[in-house]
Amino acid sequence: MNRFESLEALAAPIPIDNIDTDKILPGEFLKTVERKGLGRALFARMRYRADGSLNPDFVLNRVPWASAGILVAGANFGCGSSREHAPWALLDFGIRCIIAESFAEIFYNNCFKNGILPIVLAVPEISALRETVEDAGRARVRVDLVGQTVTYGARIELPFDIAEGRKRALIEGRDEIAETLSYRSTLLAWQQANCRELPPILLDVE
Amino acid sequence: MPSRTMYEKIWDAHAILEMDDGTWLLHIDRHLVNEVTSPQAFEGLRTQDRTVAHPELTIAVADHNVPTDNRDGPIEDPASRLQVETLERNVKQFKVPYIPLRSVRQGIVHVVGPELGLTQPGMTIVCGDSHTSTHGAFGALAFGIGTSEVEHVLATQTLRQRPSKTMLVRIDNALCAAASAKDLALHVIGTLGTAGGTGYVIEYAGAAVEALDMAGRMTLCNLTIEAGARAGMVAPDRKTFDWLRGRPNVAQGAEFDAAVKRWRALRSDASAKFDKTVIIDAQDVAPMVTWGTSPDAVVPIDGVVPDPENFSEQQRPQIRAMLEYMDLAPGQAIEGLPIDVVFIGSCTNGRLEDLAAAAEVVRGKKVASGVRALIVPGSGQVRLQAEDLGLDLVFRDAGFEWREAGCSMCLGMNPDRLAPGERCASTSNRNFEGRQGTGGRTHLVSPAVAAASALSGKIADPRKLDR
Numbered sequence: 001m002n003r004f005e006s007l008e009a010l011a012a013p014i015p016i017d018n019i020d021t022d023k024i025l026p027g028e029f030l031k032t033v034e035r036k037g038l039g040r041a042l043f044a045r046m047r048y049r050a051d052g053s054l055n056p057d058f059v060l061n062r063v064p065w066a067s068a069g070i071l072v073a074g075a076n077f078g079c080g081s082s083r084e085h086a087p088w089a090l091l092d093f094g095i096r097c098i099i100a101e102s103f104a105e106i107f108y109n110n111c112f113k114n115g116i117l118p119i120v121l122a123v124p125e126i127s128a129l130r131e132t133v134e135d136a137g138r139a140r141v142r143v144d145l146v147g148q149t150v151t152y153g154a155r156i157e158l159p160f161d162i163a164e165g166r167k168r169a170l171i172e173g174r175d176e177i178a179e180t181l182s183y184r185s186t187l188l189a190w191q192q193a194n195c196r197e198l199p200p201i202l203l204d205v206e
Numbered sequence: 207m208p209s210r211t212m213y214e215k216i217w218d219a220h221a222i223l224e225m226d227d228g229t230w231l232l233h234i235d236r237h238l239v240n241e242v243t244s245p246q247a248f249e250g251l252r253t254q255d256r257t258v259a260h261p262e263l264t265i266a267v268a269d270h271n272v273p274t275d276n277r278d279g280p281i282e283d284p285a286s287r288l289q290v291e292t293l294e295r296n297v298k299q300f301k302v303p304y305i306p307l308r309s310v311r312q313g314i315v316h317v318v319g320p321e322l323g324l325t326q327p328g329m330t331i332v333c334g335d336s337h338t339s340t341h342g343a344f345g346a347l348a349f350g351i352g353t354s355e356v357e358h359v360l361a362t363q364t365l366r367q368r369p370s371k372t373m374l375v376r377i378d379n380a381l382c383a384a385a386s387a388k389d390l391a392l393h394v395i396g397t398l399g400t401a402g403g404t405g406y407v408i409e410y411a412g413a414a415v416e417a418l419d420m421a422g423r424m425t426l427c428n429l430t431i432e433a434g435a436r437a438g439m440v441a442p443d444r445k446t447f448d449w450l451r452g453r454p455n456v457a458q459g460a461e462f463d464a465a466v467k468r469w470r471a472l473r474s475d476a477s478a479k480f481d482k483t484v485i486i487d488a489q490d491v492a493p494m495v496t497w498g499t500s501p502d503a504v505v506p507i508d509g510v511v512p513d514p515e516n517f518s519e520q521q522r523p524q525i526r527a528m529l530e531y532m533d534l535a536p537g538q539a540i541e542g543l544p545i546d547v548v549f550i551g552s553c554t555n556g557r558l559e560d561l562a563a564a565a566e567v568v569r570g571k572k573v574a575s576g577v578r579a580l581i582v583p584g585s586g587q588v589r590l591q592a593e594d595l596g597l598d599l600v601f602r603d604a605g606f607e608w609r610e611a612g613c614s615m616c617l618g619m620n621p622d623r624l625a626p627g628e629r630c631a632s633t634s635n636r637n638f639e640g641r642q643g644t645g646g647r648t649h650l651v652s653p654a655v656a657a658a659s660a661l662s663g664k665i666a667d668p669r670k671l672d673r
Contacts (some may be wrong), residue, residue, distance in 0.1 A: 017524055018400055018500050022638040027617045031243035031271065031285035033292050045640050050626070076401040079434065081335040081617075083243065086354035105436055106336060106350055113354035132422060148230055154216055163368075165227025176354075177256070180362045183223065187364060190222045191233065201303045201324065202454040203311055206238060 002115025004145055007096050009069025011133040011141040011152070012059045019073055020080035021107060025089040038085055039092030060093075063136070070141050072130045073100040077118075078107025087114045096141050099150065101126050112166055115173065117145055119160045129158070145170060177190035208305030211372050212441055213407045216347040216472065219569035220330045222364060229366035235329040237359050239266040239302065239317045241293040242619070247357035248296040251528075259301040260363040265324060266297045267305040269314045270619045274582050274609035277308055286620065296594045300360075311407045313549070313585025313611035316340040316428065316553040320420075321587050323453030327442040327469040332359055337553045337635065339430040343423035345442035345472050346451070347407070350431065371481040373406040373435065377414040377488050384669050386563065387422030388555055388633065388652040390414065391429035392494040396504040397486060403435025406482065409474060410440050412486035420449045421559035428554045429635055432501040441473040495540045495631075495665055496650040498528035499639045507655065507667050511538040531639055532647050533627075541665055543649070547630040548579040548660040550653055551609075552616040555633035556584025558591050560653040565597045567657035567668045573605035574663030580622065582614040606660070618643045631659040 030043040047059050054061045060068060071090075077100040078086060087110045090098070097117045111118045119128070132153045133139040142151040145167060150158045169176070180187075210218070222231040237260075245264070251257065257428045258264060267543035271286040281287035290307065297304040305311045311318060316337055319325045332338060334356040341348035351365065359365055375398075381390060390537065408430055410423075430438030440446075447466050450456045457465050492506035505512070513536035514525040529535065534543075550564050561583065575577045575611075581601050583589035589611055592598055598608045615622040616634035624630055624646025633656050637648040649665060658668035 017521075017529075019344075020636075020638045022617075022636070024639050026640055026644075027522075027619050030242050030619060031283075031289055033249070033288060035246050045644060050645075076404070076434070079400055080336065080636060082334060082352055084246075084354060087352075102401060102404065104354060104401070110352035110354065113352060133289075156430035163228060165225075165229060168623060169227055176359045176366060177250075177254070177358050179225070180358065180364060180366070181256075183231070186223060187231070187362065191363070194219075194233070195235075198262065201265055201322070201453075203303060203305060203309075203322070 001113065001173045002095065004115050004117050006144045006146065007046040007069060008140065008142040009096070009179065010064050010067055010139045011070035011072050011099070012065035012068035012075040013074045013134050014059060014071055015130055017074040018076045018079055021078055021083050022080055024078065024086040025083065029087055030083060035088045036092060039094070042089040042093045042099040043158060064139060067094065069094055070097045070099065070143065072133055073098060075101040075105050079104035082106045084110045084113070086106065087111050087116055091116060099126065099129065112170060115170065115175070117143065119143070119150060121150070121158060121160060125158050150188055156172035207381060208405050209477040211474040211478045211480060212345060212409055212472050213347060213370070213372050214652065216328055216330065217369060219328065225366060227535045229368055231364040232330060232367045234332055234363055234365055235263060235360050236319070236324055236331040237264045238319055238331065238333035238338065239264060239356070240270055240315055240333065240335060241268040241289045242270045243353050243492070244296065244356055245289065245292045246353050247360055248300065248541045250357040251300070251360060256361045258302060258360045261300060263363060265305070265359070266293060267312060267315050267318055268293055268307055270469060270613045270617065271622050272307060272612040274391045274612045274614045274622060277610055283621070300632060302646045310586040310590060313583070313588065314553045314556060314613055317556055317584035317588065320344065320424065321453070321585060323450060323456035326450065327331045327446060328472050332365060336431045337428050339436065339438050340424050340428040341551055342427040342430070342437050342439035343420060344446055345469065346636070347439065349436040354538055370407040370436070371405050373403065373408045373482040373484065374480040375408050375410050375484045375486065377410065377412040377486045379413055379488045380417060381414050381491055383490045384493055384673045385423040386652040386654060387418050390488065391426045391493050392496065392501070392650060393491045394486060395429060395433045395502050398433040398484065399434060400500055400502045401432065401434040403433040405438065406435045408435045408479070415440055416443065419559060420445055421557045424557065425554055426566065429501070432635060438557060442469045493652060493655050493667060495655065496637045497532065497534060497540060498525070499531055499637055501635070501637060501650060503528060504650070505540060507541050507665070509540055511536055511540065513537060541667055543629065543665045545577065545631050545659055545664055546628040547624060548577060548656050549582070549615040549630055549632040549634060550580065550656050551582030551614055552634040553584065553613070554635040555653050556582065558588050560633065561592050561597055562595070563587065564653040564657035565600045567654050567671065568604045568606070568661065569600050570660050571604055573660045577660055577663050579605065579660040580609060580615060582609040582622070583611050615642050617641060631656045631665060
């Protein structure tokens with residue numbers, strides 16, 4: 001997993017609630033067998049016009065936010081489908097941190113698996129942050145996971161909460177599967193004690 | 207032992223150990239695998255030289271991408287074909303049981319799992335698909351996961367989880383005859399909001415839930431994710447046991463009786479505490495129709511499109527954007543909106559009971575001219591059973607297309623898509639912008655309302671159709 005300690009990057013404001021994962025990455029782009037290359041399709045329906053040209057009004061098509069590494073969004077970001085293709089597309093585009101009022105659960109979880117830091121801030125804090133980064137000259141934001149702060153503008157420093165375990169996992173960039181497999185004998189013993197023997201799955205028509 | 211909710215009982219029975227990051231390793235009883243969210247997980251196993259820990263607890267089927275019109279030749283879309291072929295290669299290499307595309311058992315994984323008796327009370331069930339919540343209808347703990355977690359489950363048959371909060375949604379009284387489980391679910395989402403369930407596992411209880419048949423309970427639990435909760439569940443009862451009895455992969459005879467005894471004990475204790483309780487009156491539920499691009503943007507069919515002015519200042523721009531996308535004006539009546547397409551199917555409403563409810567409305571009538579109407583059964587078995595009842599003829603005679611099983615126009619990954627600007631009455635689960643095709647406009651409805659709308663050429667109340 002990608003590590004995350006701190007990040008200083010341009011932040012793009014997306015002042016919309018309920019950004020669903022269909023919006024982040026539309027269904028037609030799910031037909032891939034790889035993780036990489038989805039950045040091009042990130043927010044496809046907002047980023048491109050019907051003829052395929054860039055929509056000049058969309059924030060990620062404008063200078064300087066086209067090279068943003070942080071998004072500042074609204075409430076319930078990432079709702080809907082469980083597709084991990086959504087965080088893959090964000091990562092491939094270069095987004096490593098999303099600051100929002102709230103996140104949908106599966107998406108929130110998927111972010112950590114990909115080294116993306118989702119940060120929850122209160123509504124007034126987010127509104128002020130969003131307004132500031134709408135100004136191209138003040139769009140640089142610093143995120144420090146170790147100290148749990150977001151810093152922007154004239155040294156405005158916002159503390160944020162994160163579960164200690166999640167924080168450590170991001171900083172260390174753990175391989176969770178390897179970690180779980182290190183308990184292999186415990187798992188086997190548990191399964192032998194607790195699992196009923198199941199016959200092989202029957203797939204034929206009765 | 208202190209009193210526990212059903213969720214807590216299932217959690218306790220599957221929690222193996224606590225890790226140092228505050229998560230628990232949870233044993234997974236069933237892992238359902240599809241072609242869209244698994245290729246990268248299998249590839250991960252290969253690059254790390256890992257195996258599937260318990261292929262016998264895993265089942266794979268292609269559903270999202272599959273064509274529903276013609277299965278004679280290879281899949282035409284090369285990208286879709288590659289995903290299905292990749293799944294076929296992976297299940298072969300890792301020895302995972304697989305339902306082939308041309309099998310009569312093929313279908314949407316959330317329809318097929320219960321049909322095969324693979325979904326049972328008290329189980330933990332996961333799948334790389336958010337609508338895995340469907341299986342909670344049997345008193346299982348079932349939820350959607352991302353591809354990294356799919357890989358984790360494949361490699362270890364466990365998942366790292368933090369305990370959820372619990373919410374009781376008690377639905378008192380009886381639904382009126384015209385309201386279905388879909389209408390109830392849309393009403394619940396409208397009440398809770400799309401993020402109202404975030405962080406919770408919902409248990410549905412109360413007279414209206416007990417009265418639902420298993421298909422209805424699956425519809426209700428299926429839509430739980432649209433209120434932000436990952437899992438919804440209903441305590442198993444006699445209906446559940448009757449439904450399971452005799453299915454493949456379900457114990458028989460004395461073993462079945464013993465299982466029923468265990469399943470009965472899953473029910474939340476009478477004094478169990480929920481973190482939150484929401485009480486809903488089923489008599490408030492009418493046939494429902496969504497007007498916006500979020501499933502909580504819903505009104506009764508005799509309602510009108512809301513006025514952005516009646517929302518908070520923060521919400522207003524988004525309500526306006528939804529109305530613009532949907533091409534609707536404040537105060538406009540929902541009933542009577544002209545539609546172009548009707549889609550009946552999906553993991554939400556693609557079961558035999560759903561098709562029967564639609565057929566009852568359709569029988570002897572014709573689809574309005576200019577309307578394209580699709581029936582896509584949730585599984586090959588549903589299709590066969592419907593044909594045995596002659597429902598396919600009811601639909602075909604009326605002018606509906608009768609398709610093979612799959613996810614189809616619910617998310618338009620196969621060729622079944624809306625064209626830009628087309629308006630659709632759909633029994634699926636999401637009305638997000640572009641979900642059914644770029645520029646398409648989705649109104650989520652029950653099978654009966656979808657059927658009535660197909661006949662009328664506009665959003666129609668089945669109670670008002672000429673008999």
